Amino acid sequence: MIEIQSRPNIKMPEEKAQLFTQLYEEVFPKVAKFVANRGGTFADAKDIFHDALVVLYEKMLEEKEFESPENYLVGIAKHLWIRKFKDDHRMLALDDAERSISIPEDYYEPAENRIIAVLGLTGKKCLHLLRAFYYDDLSLEQIKTIFGFSTTRSASSQKFKCIEKIRNTIQEKSLGYEDFA
């Protein structure tokens, strides 16, 4: 078991990287063993474990009290395996805690590759800003500091400008697609 003295603050990049490294060493062998026993490859184990860490990260941002990331991670990995390989879940021994785990509903939405690629070229700053606020759940105060805004108010106003900018990009792109339809 990993001894976590105080709960790491995963909003801090260093603490996040440290926790992920710790979990990698501690839990990846368990997930890899599970995947290997069911005929999966090293690459399968890696993919599933990486997705499981993403789901764990989101869960940790959501829930203030989080006792055992190790068990949770193994549980998510099993669910991801069932989903990915349409394995029969009745054949898997899931305990009660594992049964209660769920993968976010939107996790398997079609990837917005095209828009993200476009924004990667023309709107990276906005993507970073919106990710910090909506995905990494940073406060406007933190965002003000990280992005160098003078006030939280200007950070907030830039955030909405960015939403509109990306919204307009989507609009332009979808008009483009309709033209070809």
Next chain:
Amino acid sequence: MKTSHESKQIERYLFGKLNPASRLVFEARMLIDPMLRHHVENQRRVYAIVRQYGRRVVKSEVTRIHYQLFNDPAKEDFQSRIFELFTKK
């Protein structure tokens, strides 16, 4: 209406933060205003895109850790423990 006011309002609608009365008014406006409907749909996609992008960034951070652990000579025990699992007996 000033756009940033509109996008704030759309956000409150999408995140379920409008009180029932404002929500009704907003939904009525959407019925008669196709432009607003478009904006709502596209803004919904903005949040989905940001989430997908966030997940990608986390995955790239994790991938970096993966390569560190699998290239660090000091982690040989860890590496062989994993590779043994995937070697056909």
